[in-house]
Amino acid sequence: MKLALGPLLYYWPRQQVFDFYEAIAQAPVDIVYLGETVCARRHELRVQDWAEIAHKLTATGKQAVLGTQTLIESESDLKTLRRVIDETGFLTEANDMGAVRILAAEKRPFVAGPFLNVFNSATLALLARLGATRWVMPVEMSRDVLRDLQAHRSAGLETEVFAYGRLPLAFSARCFTARHFNLQKDDCQFKCLEFPDGLLIRTREQQEFLTLNGIQTQSSKVYNLIGEVDDLRELGVDILRISPQSRHTTELLDIFRARLEGSLDAAAARTKMAALALAEPCNGFWYGKPGLDQIAA
Amino acid sequence: MLTGKPFELVCPAGALPALKAAVDNGADCVYTGLKDNTNARNFTGLNFDDAQLREGIRYAHDRRVKVLLALNTYPQTATWNRWTAAVDKAADFGVDAIILADPGLMEYAKAKHPQLRLHLSVQGSATSYEAINFYYEQFGIQRAVLPRVLAMAQVEHVVKHTPVEIEVFGFGGLCVMVEGRCALSAYVTGDSPNTVGVCSPGKAVRYEQTAAGMETRLNGVLIDRFAEGEKTGYPTLCKGRFEVNDETYYAIEEPTSLNTLELLPKLMEIGVKAVKIEGRQRSPAYVAQVTKVWREAIDAALRNRQNFSVREAWMAELNKVSEGNMHTLGAYYRPWK
Numbered sequence: 001m002k003l004a005l006g007p008l009l010y011y012w013p014r015q016q017v018f019d020f021y022e023a024i025a026q027a028p029v030d031i032v033y034l035g036e037t038v039c040a041r042r043h044e045l046r047v048q049d050w051a052e053i054a055h056k057l058t059a060t061g062k063q064a065v066l067g068t069q070t071l072i073e074s075e076s077d078l079k080t081l082r083r084v085i086d087e088t089g090f091l092t093e094a095n096d097m098g099a100v101r102i103l104a105a106e107k108r109p110f111v112a113g114p115f116l117n118v119f120n121s122a123t124l125a126l127l128a129r130l131g132a133t134r135w136v137m138p139v140e141m142s143r144d145v146l147r148d149l150q151a152h153r154s155a156g157l158e159t160e161v162f163a164y165g166r167l168p169l170a171f172s173a174r175c176f177t178a179r180h181f182n183l184q185k186d187d188c189q190f191k192c193l194e195f196p197d198g199l200l201i202r203t204r205e206q207q208e209f210l211t212l213n214g215i216q217t218q219s220s221k222v223y224n225l226i227g228e229v230d231d232l233r234e235l236g237v238d239i240l241r242i243s244p245q246s247r248h249t250t251e252l253l254d255i256f257r258a259r260l261e262g263s264l265d266a267a268a269a270r271t272k273m274a275a276l277a278l279a280e281p282c283n284g285f286w287y288g289k290p291g292l293d294q295i296a297a
Numbered sequence: 298m299l300t301g302k303p304f305e306l307v308c309p310a311g312a313l314p315a316l317k318a319a320v321d322n323g324a325d326c327v328y329t330g331l332k333d334n335t336n337a338r339n340f341t342g343l344n345f346d347d348a349q350l351r352e353g354i355r356y357a358h359d360r361r362v363k364v365l366l367a368l369n370t371y372p373q374t375a376t377w378n379r380w381t382a383a384v385d386k387a388a389d390f391g392v393d394a395i396i397l398a399d400p401g402l403m404e405y406a407k408a409k410h411p412q413l414r415l416h417l418s419v420q421g422s423a424t425s426y427e428a429i430n431f432y433y434e435q436f437g438i439q440r441a442v443l444p445r446v447l448a449m450a451q452v453e454h455v456v457k458h459t460p461v462e463i464e465v466f467g468f469g470g471l472c473v474m475v476e477g478r479c480a481l482s483a484y485v486t487g488d489s490p491n492t493v494g495v496c497s498p499g500k501a502v503r504y505e506q507t508a509a510g511m512e513t514r515l516n517g518v519l520i521d522r523f524a525e526g527e528k529t530g531y532p533t534l535c536k537g538r539f540e541v542n543d544e545t546y547y548a549i550e551e552p553t554s555l556n557t558l559e560l561l562p563k564l565m566e567i568g569v570k571a572v573k574i575e576g577r578q579r580s581p582a583y584v585a586q587v588t589k590v591w592r593e594a595i596d597a598a599l600r601n602r603q604n605f606s607v608r609e610a611w612m613a614e615l616n617k618v619s620e621g622n623m624h625t626l627g628a629y630y631r632p633w634k
Contacts, residue, residue, distance in 0.1 A: 071475055072425040073451055081427075097400075098427030101434070115478055117422070117491060119371040122401025126435075140480040140489055148374035170479040170535075173446035173628040176549060180541050185634040201548050202540040203519040209539060210481075212548070217474070219484055284487070290516055291484035 001233060001260055003253060004031035004160060006243040007067045007093075009168060009213060011192035014044040020244070021053045025060045027250040028257040031239060032057050035084060037067040037095055037113075039175070039214045040077050041188060047080065051088040058090075067093040070115050071171045071215065093136070104130040114138055114162060115171075119145065121152035134158035136241065139167050139223070142288035143231060150236050158238040164226070164252060165243025166198065166211055166278065167219040167291060176212040185215075196246035197278055208279055219291065221282040226273060227266045227297040228286055229259050248276035266297065304565055304572070306595055307365070307464060308588045311343045311577035316353045318585040319362075323592030326363040328396060329353060330494075330577065335383045336367040337420055338577040339494030350390055363393035369418035370494045371399045381405050388413045396442070397421075398477060403436040417441040419466070420491070422477035426458035433461050440464055442573060444476045445555065448631045453567040462570035467557045468587060468615065469575025471627055473535055473550035481534055486516045497533045504529065513537070556615055556624035558594055562602040583618050590614050 005024060008017065024032060034050045034057075036042050045053075047066075054064035066084050069077055078098070085092050085102055094100045095113040103110040112118060112127045112135040124135060137146055139162045150159065177199055178188035198211035198218055208220040225232065225240070232240065240260075242252055255272055258264035264272075273281075284293030308324035310316035319327045330336030332344040345353060350366075357364045366387045372380035380402050387395045388410040395413060397403050398420035406413055419442040423429045432438045440462040443452065456463050474481070476490070483489035486501040501516040511523040513532035520537035523529045530536065535549040555575070557564070564572065572595075574587050590611045598605045616624065627633055 070478070071446065072428070073447060075454060078425060078427060096425070096428055097421075097423060097431045098425045101427050101431035115422075117371050117399070117477060119492060120374045120377055120399065120401050122377070122404060123371075123399055124401075126400055126404055138480075138491075140483040140491065145373050145375070152374065167480070167484065169484050170474040170481050172474045172549075174473055174550075174634050180544075180548070184632050186631065199541060204522050204538060204540060204545060205519050206540070207519065209518065212541065217481065217549070285483070288487070290487040291480065292518075 001229075001237060002030040002239045003028065003256055003260070004033065004239050004241045005029050005249070005253070006162070006165065006241045007033040007035055007037045008244045009038055009216065009218070010196055010198060010244075010246070011039070011042045011044065011190070011214065012196055012246070013193060014049075016196075017045055018053070020249070021057065023250050025057055025062070027253045029062065029242070029253050031063045031065060033065045033067050033093055033241075035067040037070050038216050039192070040069060040074070040080065041185070041190070042192065042214075047083045047088065051090065054088065054090050063091070065091045065093050065111055067113065068095045068099040070095040070113075071173070072096055072098055073173065100127070100130060107131065109133045111136065111160075114168075118149075121149055124149055124157070125152070125154055128154035128157050132157065134160055134239070136160045136162065139169070140285050140291065143228075143235060143286050144288055146237075147235055159236065160239035160241055161225070161232060161237050162223065163232070163240035163242060164224050164256065165222060165245065167223045167285075168216055169210070169219055169291075170217040172215050172217070175215050176217065177214050180212065219282065221280050221292055222277050223283060223285070223291070224273065224277075224281040225283060225286060226256065226259055226269045228283065229266065231286075231297075245278055251276055304595060304599060305464075305570065306588070306591050307571050307573040309469075309574055309577040309579065309584060310353065311338065311340075311579065312345065313349045313353055314581040315577070315579075315584045317356060318581040319588050320357050320360050322585050322588035324362055324588050326365055326393070326571070327353075327357055328365040328367055328573075328577070330367045331383055331386075333379065334370055334492070334494045335372075335380055337369050337418075337490055337494045338367075339370075340578050341499070343578060347386070354390055354392060358391075365394045365396055365416065366392045367396040367418065368402065369396050369398045369420045371491050372402055373492060381409075384410065384413075394440070400432070400435065403432065403438070407436045414439050416464070417461075419444050420477040422475055424475070426455050429455065429459045429461050433459065440570065442466075445472055446475055446628050448634075449560065449563060449567070449629050452564075452569065452629070456568040463568070464571040464573055465557075465564065465569055466555055466575060467572035468591065469554055471550065471553060471555040471625065485518055485534055497531075502532055551623065553623040553625050554619035555627045556612075556619065557626060557629060558591070558611060558615065559607045560626065560629055561594055561598045562605045565598060565602055579618075586614055586618055
């Protein structure tokens with residue numbers, strides 16, 4: 001199995017992003033997803049900046065993939081989308097069907113991203129015919145549903161599973177971070193820059209619940225399939241996706257790599273990860289349970 | 298096939314009595330679902346069995362009202378046949394269109410029933426003309442229902458750039474998240490709008506009177522707490538009060554309804570084809586009341602768009618049935634974002 005670093009879902013200052021990917025260039029990861037996939041207002045890096053990082057990573061032997069924005073609202077969003085596809089020359093992760101349309105029309109291979117809602121073999125086969133060479137399972141999907149899809153998967157189509165990180169659960173037109181500061185989205189003062197791992201929501205009895213990340217809502221818990229690596233391998237999953245966090249990402253990649261190579265068992269990996277995690281782990285989705293559950297493997 | 302009107306009122310029919318209420322009060326179309334997880338209102342006691350669907354279609358068609366069938370959840374491989382059987386049934390029973398979200402299922406419908414009209418469900422999350430035109434080119438969809446995320450100018454831009462008819466939500470419960478792109482209910486309860494057709498399901502709900510007030514929980518997670526005298530709301534998980542940086546408030550959305558009555562002339566002017574009323578889970582009385590008001594308003598706007606004004610009586614009627622007795626223009630009004 002290969003390791004992928006998912007797109008940076010948060011908004012960090014420009015230099016921090018460049019420094020982060022300098023470190024990633026040395027990390028044991030095979031594929032790196034880049035680009036702004038959450039919010040059109042985030043502009044510390046432009047498309048050409050992402051392409052520059054992609055070139056650097058490619059030079060170290062990694063595969064760079066540029067992701068498209070998940071929620072497209074305006075013509076200016078579409079312009080950015082076309083630039084990501086047409087001007088960078090890198091493989092694209094399509095995060096909505098508009099991107100799929102453009103990529104298919106240009107007969108370009110693409111990655112079918114996790115928000116395309118691929119839940120059955122017919123839809124997966126259709127995307128493969130349109131040019132998908134890889135698909136990323138929806139985060140809410142269980143291993144049992146995945147097993148059926150794997151059984152009918154088109155030849156040459158790679159399967160990637162979100163295996164570590166706060167779960168991207170929902171998108172909205174509304175910015176919840178701006179709302180917290182009583183600001184409108186159009187005048188958000190880029191408050192997301194103050195929250196490198198998102199803004200925590202607790203219940204009224206102080207239970208950590210969700211994470212606000214601009215227009216995206218994430219889990220507060222950290223989805224972690226380190227204990228399910230054997231399961232993933234048996235199902236023929238090709239790639240595990242680790243989602244960036246502001247600290248310890250390279251150490252987390254080291255642990256996953258060691259686990260994949262068999263030099264670290266699941267229990268030891270879990271112990272090491274506990275010190276690096278943003279919050280408690282969860283893995284319920286994998287078992288077809290509420291996502292916030294932690295099921296013993 | 299019934300001929301189309303210049304601007305259609307599409308009303309919810311959770312069951313036969315609601316269907317009749319919608320038809321009797323001026324709906325141009327009603328939308329329905331079957332009694333299983335093939336639709337996004339998979340609630341106990343709701344929806345249509347075969348006999349009820351046949352009766353509903355007969356009742357509506359006799360009064361020149363169209364019947365749409367929502368098959369707008371995402372089928373999974375193991376249960377794929379349930380969804381294709383539902384598509385076959387829709388064609389066999391003579392519904393006027395089916396409302397789908399899953400591309401694989403659209404491909405099936407197009408191949409097997411090329412005469413059957415396809416609408417793209419709001420659950421398909423198509424927010425741009427590029428996405429809508431994808432479904433048009435691949436499957437020949439004739440209408441798309443827009444997620445509740447676009448501002449008015451953005452809706453207009455979509456209409457201008459697609460041959461597909463555009464339907465928008467006009468009234469009812471408001472999803473603050475992009476439909477089809479929300480796994481919050483799955484995260485908390487295990488039941489997902491995408492695959493099971495429910496959000497914050499009743500079986501996961503608990504009301505508890507405590508010393509601190511009435512508490513509402515969803516699978517054990519505290520969604521809200523109500524002081525004495527406060528009206529207790531259903532714990533839809535995005536509409537609870539939570540703490541962010543020690544401040545307690547509706548961190549995601551207030552319990553409120555979408556109401557776009559005042560935007561009707563503008564929606565007509567920019568070429569929107571139909572307006573949809575949310576609420577298949579609501580009572581026949583709700584459907585009757587909301588349909589009646591919207592029928593009057595649409596007729597008034599069709600007669601004279603320039604001089605259209607919202608009557609106080611209409612708003613009073615609609616506010617009576619709004620969630621939390623509040624309403625909002627949602628994303629159509631840009632500052633809401």
